[in-house]
Amino acid sequence: MEPDLFTAAAEDRQEKDPSSSPLAVRMRPRTLDEVVGQQHLLKPGSPLRRLVGEASGGPAGPSSVILWGPPGIGKTTLAYVVSKATNKRFVELSAITAGVKEVRAVIEGARRATGGYGKETVLFLDEIHRFSKAQQDSLLPAVENRWVTLIAATTENPYFSVISPLLSRSLLLTLESLTDDDLRGLLRRALTDERGLGAAVTLPEDAEEHLLRIAGGDARRALTALEAAAGAALSKQEAEISLLTLEETVDRAAVTYDRDGDQHYDVASALIKSIRGSDVDAALHYLARMIEAGEDPRFIARRLMISASEDIGLADPTALPTAVAAAQAVALIGFPEAALTLSHATIALALAPKSNAATLAISAAREDVRKGLAGPVPAHLRDGHYKGAAKLGHARGYVYPHDVPGGIAAQQYAPDAVRDKHYYRPTRYGAEARYADVVDRVRERLGRTAAEDGADRA
Known part of the structure; x- marks a missing residue:
């Protein structure tokens, strides 16, 4: 059976009746010269040009390419163009x-x-980061033996999401977000x-600018x-797409946010860093982006609880209870009302005084433990309740703080x-x-020496 029969039939149908396909499909570039953006990859002699045989020496080179970049910037398009330019079958799979x-x-x-028809294949694997290690391993023989030209796309950092053997055998191309131009x-x-639309309608400047805003750098959108x-x-029966018509058709902007990709973590990171920086307005902006993108409100609430301890701590002891209460409320009420609770907590945390002393304290203590600075628990602090503890000297000499004036036993x-x-600190x-005043007085009562900074952080 002809291996690309269905692909050929679909392309033939599109050529005979272009209107049968979505506009985004109809406007798909047929050559590298028609590709929008990514000029850093399309220069003469670039690896991508060599891959399609436009540079001297033909298409020899890696048989695997990884395209890394945000959604809607042309990863599928580039794979399709490579297959057309090299006259290869195009097979698309989604991970x-x-x-x-x-x-x-x-x-x-x-x-x-290849053996029966002399026709080589481009395998486009979208969202390869969703493949497990074992699934990615299954691609290695095909890449090593050049049975296919593998073009894999990912929105995740490939150094974290793609196995090393596959990454080392691939040409990694980083795609950039599309500009308004x-x-x-x-x-x-x-x-x-x-x-496309064949000049059936026009787009005035105000509608064009609004369309660019709601697209968020996504060509498909x-x-x-x-x-x-x-x-x-x-x-x-209007020959012009008015701003009103555009707004009625697209009733709200589609937020540039990928719940499962890099942008998911980028926006969440920006929310926490804005809270840490006390910029309440920026924090609310990122919170709104997460809400509008359909983020799980429990994920947002968890991040706020972490922020309360990591960045505020005892500078405002009410911050953590506020964040915990918000998380409990979110679990009980859900969206849309949970947005109010998350806003409440975000504003409170952003405007709270900041301290990372608790974060630094446990980090330093854990680091010392990792270095082996532990040693035996002092004998007078050991458990003395079990039979035989007294013979071992456990709990002997322990001073009960409640029996001491001031409640602090110097031991x-x-x-x-x-x-x-x-x-x-x-x-x-x-x-x-x-x-700060309390801890100084307590350490003095305990007879703790004032350690030098270097000794504390050794």
Whole structure:
């Protein structure tokens, strides 16, 4: 059976009736010169040009390419263009729905196509970061033996999400977000090109600018919105896509946020760093982006609880209870009302005085433990309740603090190796200023020596 029969039939159908495909598909570039953006990858002599045989020496080079970048910037398009330019079969799989069985079937089909028809295959694997290590391992024989030209796409950092053997055998190309000028050129081409809207409607400047804003750098989103707005305008027998028509068609901006990709972590990181920096407005912006993108409110609440201890601590002892209460409320009420609770907590944390003393304290203590600075628990602190403890001298000489005036018993608590360590170094911010005075008095009563900074952090 002809291995690319269905692909060929689909392309033939699209050529005969372009309107049968979405605008984003119809405007898919056919050559590298039609690709929007990514000029750093399209220079003469670039690895991508060599891959399609446009440079001297032909297409020799890596048989695996990894395309890394945010959604909607042309990863699928580049894979398709490579297959067209090299006259190879184009087979697309998504790691969301495909498994090892499907991958092996494509590889076996590629081997038959090469042997039976002399037709090589481009395998485009979208979202490769969703494949497990074992699933990615199944690709290695095909890459090493050049049974397919593998082009894998990912929105995740490939150094973390792609196995080393596959990464070392691949050409890694980092794609950049599309600029407004890139999208503007694409929209104007789609409006006039016969493959697109064929000059059936026009797009005034105010509507174009709004379309660029809601696209958020995503070419597919921009073309989809344009197609919907054009259809609405034509149904009203209007030759122009007015701003009102565009706003009615696309009733709210699609947020640039990928719940499962890098942007998920980037926006969450920006939220916490804005809280840490006390910029309440920036924090609310990132919170809104997460909410509008459909983020799990429990994830947001967990991040806020961490922030309360990591960045505020005892500078405002109410911060953690506020964050915990918010998390409990979110679990009980859910969206949409949970947005109010998350806003409440975010504002409180952003405007609270900041201290990372608790964070530094436990980090320093854990570091010393890792270095082996532990030692035996002092005998007078050991458990003395079990039979035979007295013979071992456990709990002997322990002074019960409640029996001492002031409630502080001057005895050694820490092991010898760290007895003079001062892990907790309170700031003078907010309520922690009171703790700074208290800890100094307590250490003095305990007879703790004032350790030098170098000794504390050794």
